[in-house]
Every structure is written in structure tokens, then in C-alpha cells.
Amino acid sequence: MESADIARRFARESLILTEGALSLLLSCPNVEATIERVIGDLRSANVLRGIVDAETVRRLIRPEEKPPEPEPPSPQVGELVHDKFRPVSAEHEGRLEVLKDVTGRSLGKGTAEDFHRIFTSRFEKLSRILRSRPGMEHAVSISSLGRYENERVAVIGMVLEKRRLKGGTVAIELEDSTGSVTVLATKVNRKVLERADHVVPDEVIGVQGKVTKGYGGRLRIFADQIEWPGAPVVRQVRKAEVPAAAALISDLHIGSDKFLEDVFARFVRWLKGGGETEKERELAGMVKYVVIAGDLVDGIGIYPEQYDELLIPDIFRQYETAAKLLADLPDHVTVVISPGNHDAVRMAEPQPAIPKEICPAIYDLQAVMVGNPALVSIEGVHVLVYHGRSFDDLVGMVPGVRREKPTDLMRLMLEKRHLAPVYGGKVLFAPEREDLLVIDDIPDVIHTGHVHIYGCERYKEVLLVNSGTFQERTEYMKKLGVVPTPGKVPIVNLMTHEFTVKEFM
């Protein structure tokens, strides 16, 4: 019986076999009899239509119907792995699509006009989202405020400046394409004052409040409501249809003498079925994707005195070493690589993918090379990957947020619908035609790194993950007072959105 015949036989029952299921059946010595029995079992289990995968078939085949066990291959040196390890994620092809990425379509020429355009694009995209919020649909333009003296209005604008006045009042200079106005948040309304504390320059916000005439006849708004574009509380999350999980990592810093090679090797061994319990091996077998959110290598000349801590002081050799380490990952695993501030691409964001000329050996591994940020659909689940340089800017600006709690910062990003709202800080912006750092559509997972501190949280049905690092504390981090959490790897089950943290330190 040929595979086409088998597929047809199942199709007659309205059942579709996956490739893995088909090859399992084909391997049975007495195919025809086994098939009829399996179909019978499915029918009595009331499975009347749909996809039949290898896992199901494996459960249904009886021991006496199984093909004779092949001789186990002798394990190679350094490759120990559990002999019964059969990764379930190896049974399907995998489905990955890059939905949004600057790589290969950078259009900016670097003119002042291009810079202006990023802001126009930012304003347009975010004001559109804000306008859909209750109370904001009738937002008026700033130049028309004269008509609304002593009335309550809604306006949408970009924050030019924020300052604290005597008495604790916060004054926000808000601008749209028609003009600018001062928005005041006073102690009278605690909630608004608290919100004003979270406002950062260059972001787009919505304000509601009363228009009054101030000194010199200039109009101002006493805010009773400040709004961010935000994210809906309830949303249809996208889920994988086949068993697959993604291990989210970042900040390997290969080339640094603080790169923890043995910890990384332990992670790889675990992926190959080296886990101690059946449950561990099952989880490892689900992992079909390893996503790297930047700082694959340590780079050269990134911070003062970095040279003293470099084991490999050559950027090409750093990537060659990286390629060797990544080549060790199991064959059924797809690696997605997005750059960070230590990688060899332009520093300005959005960063394009690390180019082939710098790391040909990684391209040879068929890794999926994307920019920073990048929106990738993995088995249908939308994962937004961003290195996280903007954390450095937000940390100093919003009270209460700390590097130690990266998911707090990620929540701000999601509410502000922007990965790097502040301009003129640590993040450099590349002049593009469009602001690609706006979070246009809500992803299912946001994956960042950069602070070398692990954090994971579900917020408004979005999984916020800041992956840990594979680098020990550097001298630079000591100066910053940062205590990293190396060796922690969050693993997201793409079918259920559950996450697990594995520790390899």
C-alpha cells in the first residue's frame, strides 16, 4: 500500500493524516490491517473528521503492530542524549512568517524631512488608535480650542515637553499639526496627576478637560483624563495548531570572557532530550523555535574598557564562534535572530538584520535573520521581538520603574503602543518613512532582552517576556548596579500560551 492510498483511505473517512502520522503507518509491517483497525478505533472514539497527527496514531498502534525496533545508533561523544527521545515538534514542518521588519526595505535617506516623517507617522498611527477610545472620538484640533472656552474637550497630541510646577502641578506641552497647548494636571485630581507622572516626551496621548484662558490670554486645558492608546483587556489570542514551543533567549554576548559557554551547552543538551524526567523531555521535545532578541555577540568597542573583557577581540570570529554553538542545536529547531546594541549593524533603530557579510556561517545554518524590532508569526502566534534599548531611557523618566522589573517597562510600552517612545535619549532613530517602532497591532507575545534580567508576565492576554542572559556580571554592570539573572530560559508553549522557566545556571 502506497502513501497516496493510505491518505485516500483516511480521506474517505473525512480524516486528514499529517506527514508524521503517514510515515508512522507506512512503517508498520502489516499496513492494511493496522489502518483499518486505527480507523475503527477513531470511529468508536467518535473522531469523525479532522486532522490525525503522529501522536494520535502512535497512541493507537498496538505493540504487536509496530515495526521491529531499529538498532539504536551508538551515541557520539559529547552528544549524550536520552535514547528514547523523540521530539514531537520534529514531526511537522514548522510555520514561520516575518510579518514586519525593516530589513531590506529601509527607505530613509537621512534627510531632515525623513526625521519629520517618522513623527508624522507616529502621530497618525497612534492618534488613530486613540480616537477609537471612548470619549476620544470627538477629539478636536488644538487650533480650534478658542471656540471651546470654558467647555470640556478632548484633544490628541504629541508631548513636546513635561515639567513640574510649584505646588506639584504637572504641565504638559501638547502639540498636533495645527498648534500647541499647555495641559495642566493638578493635585485636585490625584488620578490624573499620577497619570501625568507616567507621561514621557514624544509620545502621543489623549487628554480630556476644561479649556480656560491663562496668563496673556493663552488657552490651556485643566485635564481630568489622560489616556494612552492602550490595549484591549479581552482579545482573541492566536494559538498554534500543532505541538510547538519557543525558547526565548537573548544577550549571549559570545566573545566576552563572561559568556557562560557551559550554561549554554547545558541548555542545548536539554533541548536534545538530556532532561532528567519524562516531563522535562516532553517539554524539550516541544521546542521547535529558539528566538534570540539581540546581543548574540559582545561586539567591539561598545562601552569603555570592554576590550579587557573580550575573549575574542574580532567581530568576525565572534560570529563564527556563535555559528558553531548554534549549529549544535537539534536539527528540527529553527533559530530566529534579531540584533541588539552589541551586534554588528547600525545602532539606529529600527535595525536591519545582521548582514551576511558579517556572519556567513550563521546564514549557512538557515537561521531566520530579522531586524530589531521584528514581528514574526510563529505557528500563527504573533511574536514581537525587540532588544529593549529603550528601557535605558524609560527607567529614568517614569517613577517606580526599575531595570529589575522589566515587565513593568514592557507594560508601559504596550500601553503607549510604542517600543521606544522617547526621542533624543539612548535610543538612536533611523530616519525611515514610517515609525516602525509603533506597536500597530497587538501581538500575542512581546519578547525583549537587554537588561539581562529575566521577567515574565501575562498582561491583557499578551505574554510579556524579558529573557535572561548567558553572560556573567561584567564590570560595566557592576558600575550600573545591575545584578543579572543568567541561564534562565523562558519556554512558551505556542498551543496553550503557558510558559515555563528553565534554569541552566
Ligand code: ZN
Ligand atoms: Zn546585552
Ligand code: FE
Ligand atoms: Fe543589549
